[in-house]
Amino acid sequence: MTAAPLRLRLDSDALISNWRTLAAMSGTAACGAAVKADGYGLGAREVVRRLAGAGCRDFFVATWSEALVLADLGVAISVLHGLRGEDLPAAISAATTRPVLSTVQQARRWREAGGGACDVMVDTGMNRLGISPEDVATGLLDGLRVETLLSHLASADEDVPLNRLQRDAFAALAGKSGARRMSLANSAGIALGRDYAFDLTRPGIALYGAVPVAAFEGRIRQVVTPEVQILQRRCVPAGQSVGYNATWTAATDTEVAVVNLGYADGYLRCFSGKGRARAGGVEMPVIGRVSMDLTAIDVSAAPDLAEGDWVSIDYALPAVAALTGLSQYELLTSLGARYDRMWY
Numbered sequence: 159m160t161a162a163p164l165r166l167r168l169d170s171d172a173l174i175s176n177w178r179t180l181a182a183m184s185g186t187a188a189c190g191a192a193v194k195a196d197g198y199g200l201g202a203r204e205v206v207r208r209l210a211g212a213g214c215r216d217f218f219v220a221t222w223s224e225a226l227v228l229a230d231l232g233v234a235i236s237v238l239h240g241l242r243g244e245d246l247p248a249a250i251s252a253a254t255t256r257p258v259l260s261t262v263q264q265a266r267r268w269r270e271a272g273g274g275a276c277d278v279m280v281d282t283g284m285n286r287l288g289i290s291p292e293d294v295a296t297g298l299l300d301g302l303r304v305e306t307l308l309s310h311l312a313s314a315d316e317d318v319p320l321n322r323l324q325r326d327a328f329a330a331l332a333g334k335s336g337a338r339r340m341s342l343a344n345s346a347g348i349a350l351g352r353d354y355a356f357d358l359t360r361p362g363i364a365l366y367g368a369v370p371v372a373a374f375e376g377r378i379r380q381v382v383t384p385e386v387q388i389l390q391r392r393c394v395p396a397g398q399s400v401g402y403n404a405t406w407t408a409a410t411d412t413e414v415a416v417v418n419l420g421y422a423d424g425y426l427r428c429f430s431g432k433g434r435a436r437a438g439g440v441e442m443p444v445i446g447r448v449s450m451d452l453t454a455i456d457v458s459a460a461p462d463l464a465e466g467d468w469v470s471i472d473y474a475l476p477a478v479a480a481l482t483g484l485s486q487y488e489l490l491t492s493l494g495a496r497y498d499r500m501w502y
């Protein structure tokens with residue numbers, strides 16, 4: 159197979175360093191890793207292999223098909239979206255994967271099927287997935303082997319009273335569910351302090367270089383940099399336009415490179431006229447409209463860049479989120495399947 163004309167440069171040291179930082183901030187709690195959505199777009203298998211090597215013992219995916227992709231790695235995986243009827247055969251036969259039961263029906267289904275260890279999600283105010291604290295109090299979990307009781311914070315990235323309310327509602331369940339461990343904090347939740355860490359934290363986005371709260375500034379390193387190949391270099395004469403709908407017109411004769419990157423690769427149209435590429439320390443602006451598979455950049459400042467050369471795309475998540483209005487989560491998870499994913 160030939161190499162793709164676009165790739166993600168993935169920094170193993172930064173990924174591991176971010177996990178260690180989050181683990182240290184988790185205090186005495188263990189630190190897991192959310193690797194749903196294919197490791198937030200980086201590639202779940204490679205993320206799991208690296209973090210398991212660094213000492214991470216708990217991994218979280220959304221669905222059973224995501225868990226199956228990781229099954230041979232021998233790590234403990236929790237499936238956040240629980241246990242539909244059609245998931246039962248896979249769940250019963252899985253060696254190291256547990257469902258995160260999140261409805262009354264799922265808890266009954268798992269008990270009736272004679273399932274082994276499971277996790278349980280309890281809703282403490284987000285009203286997304288989870289059984290209610292009352293369900294726990296009235297014995298729904300009796301007879302189940304609950305490894306971890308989870309809840310999820312709705313606004314961990316903001317300083318709002320809901321955080322404390324959710325934490326207290328969760329803490330009130332200590333000793334009542336039969337669970338061996340309790341887990342509440344995502345990335346931003348870790349920054350809320352030790353009160354929120356319980357026995358196990360579950361960061362996702364900050365592992366991959368995002369800075370959801372100021373407490374992570376200067377401590378979390380960038381992991382992902384897209385690199386793309388120049389397919390054509392041309393001089394656009396003054397007065398001519400570039401790209402769909404001719405949204406950019408050359409004021410003077412301009413050197414333009416067309417690179418193999420577009421909105422089908424997650425480089426959405428909000429980067430039009432705003433994104434930046436870089437080569438050899440020279441910064442080059444995106445010009446005109448981003449197409450499905452192609453983007454034009456002004457390479458006037460880089461006279462040596464030629465057809466076939468690679469340029470990197472500015473992708474520092476906090477800055478690029480501010481620039482485009484996309485969330486740091488969207489910026490990672492929309493990176494498509496066409497990139498070669500290269501770990502260094």
Ligand SMILES: *Cc1c(COP(=O)(O)O)cnc(C)c1O
Nearest residue numbers: 192310344345346360361362363
């Ligand atoms: C996605 C997710 C996480 C990780 O959240 P981040 O904000 O990416 O750190 C943790 N717990 C649950 C239940 C999740 O769905």
